[in-house]
Amino acid sequence: MNRADQRAIRWELLIVLAVTFGASGVRATLRLLEAATLPEDLNKQTTTLNARQSTLTWLDPAFQLISTGVLVAWGGLALFLLLRHVPPALAGRPGASGVHLRPRWRDIAPGAGLAALIGVPGLAFYVGSVQLGLSREVIPTGLDRSVQDLVLLVLNSWANGVAEELLVVAWLCCRLRQLRLPWMWVFLASAVLRGSYHLYQGYSAGLGNMVMGLVFVWFFYRTGRVWPLVVAHGLIDTVAFVGYQVLGSTPGL
16 A cells, blocks of 8 residues: 555544544543533433433434434445445454455344343443442433334434444454554554543443443454444344333443
């Protein structure tokens, strides 16, 4: 790769992250700083995911769909950029046979396995963190239990998976490897980015999502496949959001 190509990739990294999860990470860090300066202990504060965006019942779904659409667009941007210029193989990856961007039915089983691997310990880690004062109380949704709102929650769950895994794992890892960054730093960069935009939930959310990020990048490193990660993320969020809404249980991830 010549210098012009490397310079173009650096600009691509800067611009894409500035309008997606990089900006979200900075914003979330500032939210945590704000929360830490409040008189209430962190575990006495709450943060609501999937909060209502309008006081008008008939208008709120439109805002929800726009937010979901933005996430899907972020994932679509990452996929578009990769399809235009994707390395045939990630150098240094065991059994490197290429980067696989086409979804397939066989992605469901490993995705479900990853969801169980991350979701169950993640819930226990969250509960312990709240008790230790390292996390806000996370309320997965402020929506109603209507069929319409449950559908919106499912759509948003899978939009999160599409955006985060295509951009934070597949696109970011490919681009950093094209710049010949060692895998150790690729793992760290992806994990830190994932942790950063969850910091508004508390210190533990940043750490927990960094661990999740390391596991997900390891899977991508071993297989070159990203869609099992999308499946895993979609399932984790669906269980957390819809499960909480239907059962009214203690909030999860």
